[in-house]
Amino acid sequence: MSRAYDLVHRTTYEYPQPVTDSYGRTTITPRDLPGQTVHETAVVVDPAPADTATYVDYFGNRTTFFGVTTPHTRLVVTSRSSVEVSRVAPDPDTLPTVAWEDVARAVADGALEVAAVDEQALVGLREAVLPSTHVRLVDEVRAWAEPTFTPGRPLAAVLVDLAHRIRTELTYRSGSTTVHTTQAQLLAQGAGVCQDFAHLMIAALRLHGLPARYTSGYIETRPPAGREKLRGADASHAWVSAWLPGAGWVEIDPTNDQLVDDRYVLLGWGRDYGDVPPLRGVIFTEGSGAHPTVAVDLVPAGSVPFE
C-alpha cells in the first residue's frame, strides 16, 4: 500500500527596505528513495532569478541555487511536489539485536562484517560519529544519555529508548530555541523543537561511537477528530537516522517517539541542520532584512493545498 501526497513548502520574506540581490540555496526537493517516489517536483522563486542551477550535493540531496538580481522587497521560495510513499516502519521487536558496544567497536576498528558495510560505506559511518557544527559531544549530553546505554543493550533498544525519553522528558515548545541553541542549553531549559531533539539524540549516539545523521523532511500532521486540518500551519520537520548493522539506516523521530513510516516525506540527510537547512542565502540591502514566514502543507493527493 502506498500513499500519495501533494506537498507545498513556501518561505516568504517581506523586507522593509529594498533588497538589490538575493542569492540562495534550497534543500527542499524530496529524494527518490526506496519507499518514496517523487512524481513531480519544482522549486519556484519569485522574483524570477536570473540564474538557477540544481545539482546533487555531497550527501546525495538535491539542492537548488538561485540568484535574484532585480531589486525586490518580497522574496518567495516555493517548492511543490507530488510524492508517493510506501515506507513501512520496522517493528522494533524484529530489528537486529546487535549490542550497541559491538556496533561502536566495529565502526572504530573498521570491522566491515560486523558493521555490515564495505570500505567505501565505512567512510560514511566514520563521518557520522564525528561532532559537527551543531552537534557537540559534551559532558551534559553524556550524563543525560547514560541511563540508556546499559551494557550489552541492543542498539535497536537504545534507539527506541532515546526517542521515548526525549518525547517524555523534554517539552515541545515552538519558538523556545534558535539555530544557535546548544544541546547543553536544551537540556538545561527542558524545552525545544524537533531540530533540537534530533540534535540531542544524534549527540548521544555519537558520544558512544554510534553513527547518526540528521534527516530533514516533513510529517503529515493528522487533524484531531472532527476538525479541519490546520493547513499551512505545519513546518519543516527533522529526525534521526542511525546506523544499525543488518537493518541499515534506521529513521526514527524523537519528537513523536516513533519510527518513520508512510506519514513522512524525506528531503535529505546531513551531519546536522547546518548541512540541510531548507533555505540558506545572502542578501544585499542597506536595510535590516526580515524574519521569514514558512508554510508547509503535506496533504493527500487531490486535496487542495493552501492557495
Added chain:
Amino acid sequence: MGQTLRVTDLLSSPRPRLDQPSAPAVGDGPVHAPDWSWLTDPADEPTPADLARARDASDLLLAEHGVTYGTDQLDGARPWLLDPAPVIVDEPEWSRLDAALVQRAELLDAVLQDVYGARRLLTDDLLPPTVVLGHPGFLRAVDGLRMPGGRELVLTATDLVRDTDGGWCAVGDRTQAPSGAGYAMEDRRVVAQVMAGVYRQAPIQRLGPFFQAMRLALRDVAPGGVEQPHVVLLTSGPASETAFDQAYLASMLGLPLVEGSDLLVREGRVWMRGLDGLERVDVVLRRVDAEWCDPLDLRTGSRLGVPGLVRAVRHGNVSIVNPLGSSVLESPALLAYLPRLARTVLDQDLALPSAPTWWCGDATARQHVLTRMTDLVLLPATRGTGAGAVLGWTLSHRERAELAARVEAEPWAWVGQEAVGPAGPVVDETAVGVGSEQPAAAGTPGPRAAVLRTYAVGHGSSYTVMAGGLARVADDHVVSSATGATAKDVWVLAAHADTDAAAPDEAPTELVSPRRPATGISPRTAENLYWMGRYAERAEDQVRVLRVVVDRWDDFHRRPASAGGRALTVLIDALTADVDPTAPAADEHHASLFGDHPRTAGDGTPAFRALVLDPTTPGTVARSVRRLAAAAAAVRDQLSTDTFIPLARIERALRDERARSRSRSRSAETLDLGATTDAQTVTVGLRPALDRVLEGLLAVAGISAEGLVRDVGWQFLDAGRRVERAQHLVESLLATLVDRRPRGVERLVVDSVLLTQESAITFRRRYQSDGGVAEVLDLLLLDPSNPRSLRYQVQRLREDLVAVPGPTPTHLLSDVVDLLTELDPATAATTVSDDGRRTRLAETLDSILWRLRAASDEIERQHFVRPVPSRPLEDAWDA
C-alpha cells in the same frame, strides 16, 4: 654579532668545522656555521661590523619600501624583520631538496584529487578516513569539483627544519593560500643591495623563474577556451597580517588586487566591478581562506568572499588557486601517512622525511603519544600547521593528565610530533636546552629554532620550486612572524658561476603580459587613488601654510599691533579655519579611529605643534599624511615601490619631531602636543620638520607626475589633487583677501598668500612692487599658464574626468569657468562694502567653492559606488 652567526648556523649547509672544536653546539649533529669560503677573495668575507651596517641599511630600506607584517592598534603597521646575513645552501644539496619537494607536491596533489574524488585512499590501511573527515578544511560543498589542467594543488609551501644530523625535515605543509613568497622576493632585493659586495660575487640562483612559473600556472588553469584569462588576486584586505605580501605579489604578477566586495557572481560567472561596468574574471588567486570565500555555500556571514563563488566554480567558469578545500592537506596528521601514501600512489619512497608524527586516532599511535608525552609536541589535528602546539616537556604533571584526558576524549583530534632540529628537546627534563623558558645553553644565546619555508608551483607537467625561500629564526620553539621571528634570505649557490650573476633578481612581469588596457581597476581602487591625490595635496597645502605662519610668528608674535602682527592674526585665523569642527564632514574620507576633537591651545596661542604632529586631529599635517599612507597602502599594486620611499621619510620626519617634542616637554609623563604654549618655544624645531615633510611630498608629487602611466588610475589620482588644490586656493582667498585691510597689513597678507600658493616669485617678477590684490587675483585665479591658478586646476580636472569612463560633472566645472571669465580682478578688488568687505569677490568665490564641492561629491557618487552591504538571509529554524 655572535647572535647573527648562530642564526645562520641553523639552516645553512652543514660544514664540519674541525678547526673550531670548541664551537658551541646545540644537539649532537655537526656544527652549522656561516660559510664564506666560496668567495674568491677571503678578504671579502663580511666582518661583524659589515653585517651590523648591513642590518641598519636593511632596516632603512624595508621601512622605505613600506614592508610590514601585521598591524598594531597603537603603532600602526609593524615592520618586517630581516637579518641580511643570508642562509647559504650548496647547489648539490639544494637539487636533492628540489627533487624531494617536487615529489612531495605531486603526492599531495594526488591525495587532494582523491579526497575530493574517488576517496580510494581513505582506508585504515592508507589514510584513515577520519584524518580527512574530521579536518575543518575538508569542504563538502566543493566535493567533486575539478580544476582544468589536470592538477588540483597549484601552490604549495613546506616548512623545513634541519634535523640533528643536518638533513632536511618537513614539519608542515601550507596548501591553503601559502604566504611569504612576496616577502622572500623583497628580502632578496634588500639583501642584494645591502650585501652588494658578496652578492655580486655569488653565483646565486634566481627567484624570478618561480614567479614566472606562477604566471604561467595561473594561465594553465583557466577555464577551457579562454585564451587571455583575466586573473585577479583576491586579498583579505589591508587589515590582513600579510597585506604587504599580497599586494606585492599582485604587483609582481601584474594582477589586480581585489577584495570580495569588488567581485560578484552573475549568470554563473565571476565578475569584477569595473569603473565601466563588469569585467569577467577567469582565474582567482586567493589569499582568503577557503571557508571565508563564499558566504552562501561556506561560512555564513563572511564578508571577505563572494556569494555564489562555489556555484561559479561548479559551473566551470572560474578557477580558484588553490582550489577551495585544499587546506585539508595541512592537517598535521597527514604527515604520519605520507610515507605509505608515497609508496602506494607514486610507487616511490618519500624522499623528504617529515617530523615523526603519530595520529592519536590510531590506538597504537595514541598509546605511544601518551607514553612519551614529555618528549613530544602535541598538536590539534584539526588546526592549521603549527597552530595550538603544546610542548609536552613544559607541562606539569597535572597539565599532562588534563591533556591526556582531552586526547582520550577525542583522540582523532590530536597528533604527537617529535620536536626536530638542533633545538629539539632532550629526553632528560633537567638537561639544559629543552624548555622554552630556559636558555639554549649557558653563554650561547641564540635562536632556538629556524624554519625554512619553500615554495612550489605546478606548471606544465611538473612543479617548479623556488630556488631559495623564506627562512625565519626565532628565540622560541614556535617560529612565527606574528611572534617576532626574523626573516633571512636563502642563497642557493650554483655549482658553476652564473655568467649573469650581477643581474638583478626580478620577477619578469609587465614584459610577459601587460596589464589590460583601459579599466582594470575597481571603483574601490579608483576611490583610494582619488583620495591619495587629495591627501597628498592637502598635506602639501597645510605644510606650505604652516611654514609661512611659523616664520611670521617668529617675526611678529611679540608685536601684535604692528602691521606684521595684524597680518599674522589674519593668517592664523585662516589656518585654524581648517580645524573648525563645523568644517564639512564630507571632507574626511575614512572613518576616524580616534575621536575627532580639533585642538587649539586655550590661551590664544596657536597649537602649531599639534597642527603639524598630531595624527588624531583632522586638519593637521600628520593626519593628512597618515590618510595618504593608508590610501597608498590600499592601492600598493597600482604604485611603484618608489612611492613608498618618500612616504616613509615623511612619517619618519614627523615621528622624529614628535619624539623631540616629547623630550622637550616639561612634564615628562604626558605627551600633550598642544600644551607647549610658551610663545617663544611654540615653533621650535617645526620649520626643519616641515621642510623635510615638504621634501617628501614633493617627491610623491614628482613620482605621480613622472613615474606613472597616464591610465584611468592616474586620472583619478590627478583629479583628487586638482580638486583639493582648487578648493584650498578658494578657501584661503576667502579667508585672507575678502576683508580689506590697511595697506601695510594687506601687503604682508598678500605676500604670505603668494608664498603659500607657490607663486611669489612669478608675482614679483611680473609686477615688481606694483602688485596689489587685483594682480594677485589675476595670477591665482585666472592665469591659465600658472600651474597654481584656479583656471589651470579646473582645466586639468576636466581633462582628467573626460578621460575616465562614465559621466562627468562638466556643468559644474563649466559654471566655474564662466564665473572666472566674468570676474574682473580690478572690480573685484575695489568693490568694497561699507563694512570693508570685497563683496563681489566674496560672492564669486562662494559660488565657485560650492560648485567645486558639489563637483567632488558628484565624482564620488558617479565613480566610487560602494556595493550594497550583504547579510545572511534569516534562518527559518522553527519559523
